[in-house]
Amino acid sequence: MSKARASGARGRLALTAAVLAFSIVPACRRPETPPQATELEGAETKIMDPHSFSRPSEAVVEHLELDLTVDFAARILSGTATLEIDVAPGATELVLDTRGLDISSVELVRPGPVTRADYKLGEETSFLGRPLVIGINDGTEQVRVAYRTRPDAAALQWLSPEQTASGKPFLLSQSQAILARTWVPCQDSPGVRMTYSATIRVPPELLAVMSAENPTMRSAGGVYEFEMPQAIPSYLLAIAAGDLEFRAIDDRAGVYAEPSLVDAAAWEFADVPAMISAAERLYGPYEWGRYDLLVLPPSFPFGGMENPRLTFATPTIIAGDRSLVALVAHELAHSWSGNLVTNATWDDFWLNEGATTYLTYRIMEELYGAEYAAMLEVLGRQDLAATFEELGPASPDSHLKLALEGRDPDDGMNDIAYEKGAALFRSLEAAVGRDRFDDFLRTYFSHFAFRSLDTETFEHYVREHLLDQELADGIGLTDWLYGAGLPADAWAPQSSEFDRVEAQIEALEDGSRPSELDVTDWTTHHWLHFLRKLPAGTTSADLTALDGVFGFNRSGNSEIQSAWFERSIAAGHEEAYPALREFLLRVGRRKFLKPLYTALAATPEGRGWAREVYAEARGGYHSVSSNTVDGILGWGAE
Numbered sequence: 001m002s003k004a005r006a007s008g009a010r011g012r013l014a015l016t017a018a019v020l021a022f023s024i025v026p027a028c029r030r031p032e033t034p035p036q037a038t039e040l041e042g043a044e045t046k047i048m049d050p051h052s053f054s055r056p057s058e059a060v061v062e063h064l065e066l067d068l069t070v071d072f073a074a075r076i077l078s079g080t081a082t083l084e085i086d087v088a089p090g091a092t093e094l095v096l097d098t099r100g101l102d103i104s105s106v107e108l109v110r111p112g113p114v115t116r117a118d119y120k121l122g123e124e125t126s127f128l129g130r131p132l133v134i135g136i137n138d139g140t141e142q143v144r145v146a147y148r149t150r151p152d153a154a155a156l157q158w159l160s161p162e163q164t165a166s167g168k169p170f171l172l173s174q175s176q177a178i179l180a181r182t183w184v185p186c187q188d189s190p191g192v193r194m195t196y197s198a199t200i201r202v203p204p205e206l207l208a209v210m211s212a213e214n215p216t217m218r219s220a221g222g223v224y225e226f227e228m229p230q231a232i233p234s235y236l237l238a239i240a241a242g243d244l245e246f247r248a249i250d251d252r253a254g255v256y257a258e259p260s261l262v263d264a265a266a267w268e269f270a271d272v273p274a275m276i277s278a279a280e281r282l283y284g285p286y287e288w289g290r291y292d293l294l295v296l297p298p299s300f301p302f303g304g305m306e307n308p309r310l311t312f313a314t315p316t317i318i319a320g321d322r323s324l325v326a327l328v329a330h331e332l333a334h335s336w337s338g339n340l341v342t343n344a345t346w347d348d349f350w351l352n353e354g355a356t357t358y359l360t361y362r363i364m365e366e367l368y369g370a371e372y373a374a375m376l377e378v379l380g381r382q383d384l385a386a387t388f389e390e391l392g393p394a395s396p397d398s399h400l401k402l403a404l405e406g407r408d409p410d411d412g413m414n415d416i417a418y419e420k421g422a423a424l425f426r427s428l429e430a431a432v433g434r435d436r437f438d439d440f441l442r443t444y445f446s447h448f449a450f451r452s453l454d455t456e457t458f459e460h461y462v463r464e465h466l467l468d469q470e471l472a473d474g475i476g477l478t479d480w481l482y483g484a485g486l487p488a489d490a491w492a493p494q495s496s497e498f499d500r501v502e503a504q505i506e507a508l509e510d511g512s513r514p515s516e517l518d519v520t521d522w523t524t525h526h527w528l529h530f531l532r533k534l535p536a537g538t539t540s541a542d543l544t545a546l547d548g549v550f551g552f553n554r555s556g557n558s559e560i561q562s563a564w565f566e567r568s569i570a571a572g573h574e575e576a577y578p579a580l581r582e583f584l585l586r587v588g589r590r591k592f593l594k595p596l597y598t599a600l601a602a603t604p605e606g607r608g609w610a611r612e613v614y615a616e617a618r619g620g621y622h623s624v625s626s627n628t629v630d631g632i633l634g635w636g637a638e
């Protein structure tokens, strides 16, 4: 289907052809991987991604070369994206995704001579943006787009000096799910992979980093060169620039952060090398060279983002006691589930997050024991139960396989993918035993390495390699994947540590004072369970008494604080509101903002108060978070 071109291309093209025939999206640039898709006969549909305009079966981007200047004053990235493409015989168009990009020219670069290309930008569709349709012929090898972003580019957040610890400006990106197109013209689908290189120019007092091989030192002129030799989908394109310092943790892991945070971060993440080793023991080699973390300012909209080689992380996991490092295990686990083996479309998002959530529990068990992992898993199931409650019993959004066409994928991504997905992995483990399931996962990761697959292909692979018909029927595999809710016989995690917590809550209900409770050796997870399980009738006076002994309101632990604020809002406990206000002004992590603003919006007074705080906080949030909170508070709608 494609022409052979660069050396090594034949292996890749054979893979592409085999892969398309068997419903896996093409993986480019892994010539050393032989085609292995023969088991998948029967599933012969080509996967269409409803969230991308691109048509990779006609012309597919294999390599991206960025040359961008970062202008903090104008809040603009400008420069060129040069795309190496592989074109099917007879194809005449290369289609890229763009949103809010100002295109100044498009050239056909190789083979020479360089010529101006015909191009047009299609109609704007909300959240999808506009297709950039470039006239090519089947000899075209390289296309160059000159463009600039706009100050409101949805992926990018530009922080002013007042919003950072260092007092220097900061730029960060968040490309998942479909925001890469707001800063790079690309085939913005998780089914298309490319390698990339970049030249990034920043003010000389800043360090630039990407999801690639990174510098550890400032360059005198502010020019940084990057190389990403492994092929990745566009949602893993990432950039940040700020007053960053690097600390090595060991010879393959390290951390970047603003100077005042970097030592605390390196201490907090000391167990990362052990996590990598544990994950490798369980799931096979770490394929990405280095594993570093970038600690961002607190406005970062996620807890963590698995940008390859460089996980982006919120500073709210630096608790001072290493109690929130499961998040690092999660982002690291994506190096197998997600970055190596990728969901083909956002309808298959659970393949990334469900597998990763299961891997996280296993990695945490390796490091800290089964009881520790059980606490995490019980908390996860509580989140899942709350999500089922929110969605209602028959919601299609509670299916693992989603149907997000026509919607912003961001709206359909919730705890279902994470915790129902992990629960299915537990059921598979229980059905065949841990050893067999571990073998299966290792084979799965190496078989699909550097490729994307959809839920149907996963199901097929499980039926071929793990479960016979009887076992598949026994666990209700079809219902798990395509049905609502949680199958009744799903394996349920148990934590004896949480039994201790529940005993203390009973004591409280029986009249014990907070100071009389036995909280010996309680960790963050015990406290989270405690706060979640306090009886619904807990009053503001009860909370005052608890806070007097345990100091929740001023806890340095963001998870405990946010659970405490949720209880406080439910009980109308206004003593907590000054601290809550500070929290909402400082922290932009959507996972915290969403439940807090939602709880506040439940009463007219709460809503009024929330709107006042939000008026001040909104400018400090990333668009991912402000979009969500806009919806909760009806911001801009009246």
Ligand code: BES
Binding pocket: 176, 177, 301, 302, 303, 304, 305, 306, 326, 327, 330, 331, 334, 353, 410, 413, 418, 591
């Ligand atoms: N890949 C996700 C973040 C994400 C999901 C971004 C969907 C955009 C769309 C990341 O790995 C993640 O799951 N982060 C969680 C971490 C947690 C589950 C440990 C977060 O940010 O809270």
Ligand code: ZN
Binding pocket: 330, 331, 334, 352, 353, 356
């Ligand atoms: Zn994740």
